[in-house]
Amino acid sequence: MFDLLRDFLFWQPTAPATPRALAETLAPLCRLLRAEVLAAVRNPESSLAALAVDWRHYLFPDADDAQFADAYAQTLTYALLLARWSGAAALSTTQATQTLRPQHGLLAEALKILADEQARAEIATPVQVLERVIGAVDPAALARQWTGGDPWLYFYEDFLAVYDPKMRKDRGVYYTPVPVVRAQVALIAELLETRFDAEFSFVDPKVVTLDPAAGTGTYILAALDHGLARVAATQGPGMRAQAATVGARNLHAFEILVGPYAVAHLRLSQRVLAEGGTLPMDGAHVYLTDTLEPPNAAPPGHLPLVYKALGEEHRRAQKVKADTAVLVCLGNPPYDRQVLDAGDVGQTRKGGWIRYGDAHRDGAGILRDFIAPLNALGLGLHAKNLYNDYVYFWRWALWKVFESQGGPGIVGFITASSYLAGPGFAGMRQLLRRTFDDLWVIDLEGDNLGARKTDNVFAIQTPVAIAIGVRYAEPSPETPATVHYARIEGSQAAKLERLSQVQRFADLPWKECPADWTAPLLPLTGSAYFRWPLVTDLFPWQENGVQFKRGWPIGETAEVLEQRWRALLALKDRKAAFRETPDRKVTGSYPALGDKETRLPPPASLEPTAPMPGLNRYAFRSFDRRFALFDNRLGDRMRPALHRSYSGRQIFLTSLLTAVLGEGPAAIATALIPDLHHFCNRGAKDVIPLWRDAAATQPNITRGLLELLGERYGQMVSAEDLFAYAYALLATPDYVKTFWDELALPGSRLPLTKEAALFAEGAALGRRLIWLHTYGERCVPPGEKPGRVPPGVARCQMGTPSDPASYPDRFHYDPATQELHIGKGRFAPVRREVWSFSISGFEVVKSWLAYRMRDRSGKKSSPLDDIRPERWEFDGELLNLLWVLDHTVDLQPTLAALLEKVLASELFAAELPQPDEAQRRAMPEKGGKTGLFE
Numbered sequence: 001m002f003d004l005l006r007d008f009l010f011w012q013p014t015a016p017a018t019p020r021a022l023a024e025t026l027a028p029l030c031r032l033l034r035a036e037v038l039a040a041v042r043n044p045e046s047s048l049a050a051l052a053v054d055w056r057h058y059l060f061p062d063a064d065d066a067q068f069a070d071a072y073a074q075t076l077t078y079a080l081l082l083a084r085w086s087g088a089a090a091l092s093t094t095q096a097t098q099t100l101r102p103q104h105g106l107l108a109e110a111l112k113i114l115a116d117e118q119a120r121a122e123i124a125t126p127v128q129v130l131e132r133v134i135g136a137v138d139p140a141a142l143a144r145q146w147t148g149g150d151p152w153l154y155f156y157e158d159f160l161a162v163y164d165p166k167m168r169k170d171r172g173v174y175y176t177p178v179p180v181v182r183a184q185v186a187l188i189a190e191l192l193e194t195r196f197d198a199e200f201s202f203v204d205p206k207v208v209t210l211d212p213a214a215g216t217g218t219y220i221l222a223a224l225d226h227g228l229a230r231v232a233a234t235q236g237p238g239m240r241a242q243a244a245t246v247g248a249r250n251l252h253a254f255e256i257l258v259g260p261y262a263v264a265h266l267r268l269s270q271r272v273l274a275e276g277g278t279l280p281m282d283g284a285h286v287y288l289t290d291t292l293e294p295p296n297a298a299p300p301g302h303l304p305l306v307y308k309a310l311g312e313e314h315r316r317a318q319k320v321k322a323d324t325a326v327l328v329c330l331g332n333p334p335y336d337r338q339v340l341d342a343g344d345v346g347q348t349r350k351g352g353w354i355r356y357g358d359a360h361r362d363g364a365g366i367l368r369d370f371i372a373p374l375n376a377l378g379l380g381l382h383a384k385n386l387y388n389d390y391v392y393f394w395r396w397a398l399w400k401v402f403e404s405q406g407g408p409g410i411v412g413f414i415t416a417s418s419y420l421a422g423p424g425f426a427g428m429r430q431l432l433r434r435t436f437d438d439l440w441v442i443d444l445e446g447d448n449l450g451a452r453k454t455d456n457v458f459a460i461q462t463p464v465a466i467a468i469g470v471r472y473a474e475p476s477p478e479t480p481a482t483v484h485y486a487r488i489e490g491s492q493a494a495k496l497e498r499l500s501q502v503q504r505f506a507d508l509p510w511k512e513c514p515a516d517w518t519a520p521l522l523p524l525t526g527s528a529y530f531r532w533p534l535v536t537d538l539f540p541w542q543e544n545g546v547q548f549k550r551g552w553p554i555g556e557t558a559e560v561l562e563q564r565w566r567a568l569l570a571l572k573d574r575k576a577a578f579r580e581t582p583d584r585k586v587t588g589s590y591p592a593l594g595d596k597e598t599r600l601p602p603p604a605s606l607e608p609t610a611p612m613p614g615l616n617r618y619a620f621r622s623f624d625r626r627f628a629l630f631d632n633r634l635g636d637r638m639r640p641a642l643h644r645s646y647s648g649r650q651i652f653l654t655s656l657l658t659a660v661l662g663e664g665p666a667a668i669a670t671a672l673i674p675d676l677h678h679f680c681n682r683g684a685k686d687v688i689p690l691w692r693d694a695a696a697t698q699p700n701i702t703r704g705l706l707e708l709l710g711e712r713y714g715q716m717v718s719a720e721d722l723f724a725y726a727y728a729l730l731a732t733p734d735y736v737k738t739f740w741d742e743l744a745l746p747g748s749r750l751p752l753t754k755e756a757a758l759f760a761e762g763a764a765l766g767r768r769l770i771w772l773h774t775y776g777e778r779c780v781p782p783g784e785k786p787g788r789v790p791p792g793v794a795r796c797q798m799g800t801p802s803d804p805a806s807y808p809d810r811f812h813y814d815p816a817t818q819e820l821h822i823g824k825g826r827f828a829p830v831r832r833e834v835w836s837f838s839i840s841g842f843e844v845v846k847s848w849l850a851y852r853m854r855d856r857s858g859k860k861s862s863p864l865d866d867i868r869p870e871r872w873e874f875d876g877e878l879l880n881l882l883w884v885l886d887h888t889v890d891l892q893p894t895l896a897a898l899l900e901k902v903l904a905s906e907l908f909a910a911e912l913p914q915p916d917e918a919q920r921r922a923m924p925e926k927g928g929k930t931g932l933f934e
Contacts, residue, residue, distance in 0.1 A: 373430050395428075442488060612629070
């Protein structure tokens with residue numbers, strides 16, 4: 001015991017040897033401090049609770065308890081660290097405050113407030129541990145061992161990855177690779193030097209630069225370095241000090257998080273002083289502030305003395321927002337799309353002044369300039385995609401540089417690239433074209449979630465692009481900007497190497513983009529493709545697929561769903577097993593799918609013997625048919641319109657209508673109501689029904705189109721004919737292969753021939769393909785039995801045992817023997833083309849099997865998901881799948897030849913009728929009951 005007590009009292013922490021080790025050491029200690037602060041704040045009698053009230057009242061009115069605890073923990077941690085780095089020896093909060101005050105006044109005052117003696121006493125242990133650990137850091141030794149350049153470059157990203165990975169993702173804290181930063185800075189510098197007469201770019205006295213989401217200050221430091229290099233090359237190294245002083249005065253940065261703010265402040269201050277420059281009287285112009293708060297917001301007028309310094313910092317930041325004329329706005333703002341359901345209370349909706357305006361009302365902010373054109377174009381339903389951090393920062397930058405002051409300016413951001421072509425960003429593209437004279441886009445790709453996977457320059461899955469827009473003089477909003485586009489392809493290393501070579505615009509090959517106000521910021525290839533009708537203009541009503549938001553109402557067999565239903569009702573507390581969401585509660589009563597006047601009893605109130613809801617086949621994924629409980633209590637988005645239109649004649653076509661297609665078919669047909677992610681395990685509003693009504697009297701085809709085609713072909717054209725013709729062309733992989741570049745712009749277009757015989761040939765092929773892909777349920781040829789799949793070449797050579805002990809837990813394919821093994825079962829011959837058949841990256845056979853293994857793939861939403869088939873009874877279904885793909889593969893050469901003949905024929909273009917808004921909506925629901933599956 002004595003030894004243990006001695007070790008505790010005389011414990012000396014080990015000093016981390018590298019910046020990364022330091023970050024990873026401090027992160028868990030900071031997290032511990034945050035937890036202690038949060039626990040103390042929740043006691044209304046604590047000193048920390050009183051401190052939190054003052055913090056909100058005088059400084060950050062929107063900060064909840066968790067945000068206060070986070071600000072407290074990070075402020076204390078980084079203030080102590082900067083004080084140690086600045087020379088504080090006997091480290092304590094008091095000593096740190098004194099050390100920081102000369103150059104880091106804001107942190108010093110914040111630390112003084114937060115380290116109040118009574119408040120500190122409530123969290124003494126984690127604070128003392130932090131003081132001891134940071135006190136053991138040897139800055140000089142750390143700097144000597146660091147040979148990678150700037151030791152702070154990666155620091156905060158490493159810290160946050162351990163401290164709070166979710167915050168890192170939500171705030172978009174990802175280190176921007178140096179080649180990316182330098183390329184942006186170099187291109188903006190070229191504009192400053194050649195078009196704005198600023199010989200020394202960012203250190204020219206007339207150039208004021210702002211990074212509105214500065215992180216650890218990488219962009220403002222790169223801008224400073226670029227300007228200093230130009231000065232040294234032109235005037236000599238002796239002029240660097242004077243230029244550094246100019247840069248310190250004219251470089252500004254905003255940051256909302258305490259940690260990166262502290263690092264950015266330190267880095268800029270150190271760099272200016274190391275160059276022999278002089279900092280402004282009010283210190284480095286790095287501000288701890290929320291860029292998106294109202295620019296004229298002010299703290300309460302009569303601040304207590306202890307809060308005066310923080311109030312002054314707030315006023316300095318607000319003055320820059322409201323009054324400082326900024327010529328260049330650059331950086332890497334965060335990109336995170338916030339998705340909140342109606343029931344998500346207590347969560348702050350992002351967007352600040354951009355979204356809510358001075359009136360603090362949704363829609364009152366200047367984001368409306370991005371939204372209004374969508375409504376005029378009939379694209380209002382896509383406006384949800386604008387609720388993304390990076391969009392808010394783009395809108396803020398346009399306001400700050402151009403609208404708040406008029407005249408010339410430059411904005412250069414790297415952000416998510418969804419605005420380049422997404423339909424929800426048409427209004428954003430329009431304002432960009434109205435604002436700029438020239439706009440350069442460098443598409444860096446990087447989509448790891450979509451159908452065309454490419455390497456990203458960041459450690460993220462969202463594709464990104466650099467955009468640099470410039471206005472040279474007074475605005476000319478009636479003349480659209482000239483948009484230049486370049487794409488950098490290859491591996492991450494190849495992309496960064498290519499960016500490292502970019503010093504001037506001439507270093508990249510540019511293509512011009514269309515000048516239409518809302519057109520994508522992508523180059524048109526010049527092919528006839530864009531003159532053809534959109535598939536969504538021929539079949540104007542599209543719908544989202546069904547979204548249960550829980551997996552257990554979907555099963556491989558009817559018996560499994562019966563067992564899950566009984567297991568749910570056997571529970572006294574059904575909440576956890578049900579898997580509640582804001583839109584579906586176990587205690588909720590919801591209208592029946594077929595009769596909105598009838599309210600169904602809550603699942604929580606049902607007797608254990610209550611009958612199971614309606615059970616039907618379900619199109620879960622392409623070629624993967626399941627069973628589902630079609631009950632409005634069990635699914636969040638059951639899509640009543642799809643159910644109202646369903647009948648034995650209905651055919652659904654699924655695709656990626658608002659996202660980029662990958663290799664394989666561009667569409668898949670099904671006779672069953674499809675899941676949201678039916679097409680390729682990803683989905684949105686991607687379902688096209690053939691019929692608008694269950695009676696199959698109202699085709700989902702633009703009014704007047706069938707009549708026009710009939711006149712041209714000299715014979716009547718039915719809805720099934722056009723649907724089948726379209727399917728014959730879209731379902732061949734050659735369609736995507738042929739129009740790969742054009743399909744980078746979402747929205748497939750249909751080459752519609754004017755030749756009657758060729759149309760008839762396509763319709764016949766399409767009908768056969770629909771018959772196969774619906775497992776014989778639709779477009780049944782004469783003499784064939786409905787629901788029967790014609791045999792292909794595959795055969796079951798050895799049946800998979802059906803006893804529970806032999807239920808398969810793995811499968812594998814042998815390409816040499818063309819054998820597919822499922823546990824002890826064996827199927828052959830299974831051709832490679834069948835085994836590898838894929839749809840925009842979705843591997844059909846592998847997915848079908850993986851979902852049916854003992855340890856299935858896919859997410860689990862409830863303990864009910866663990867109720868699985870006990871016996872393997874799927875050999876027949878698997879054989880049908882293999883046969884469908886056998887025939888599909890055999891048809892590919894014929895379909896490819898059809899596409900080639902169609903493209904060589906005379907095609908319809910602009911002369912086709914266009915749908916109105918009523919045709920784009922589902923038929924209105926009528927009163928009374930609807931027979932869903934009659």
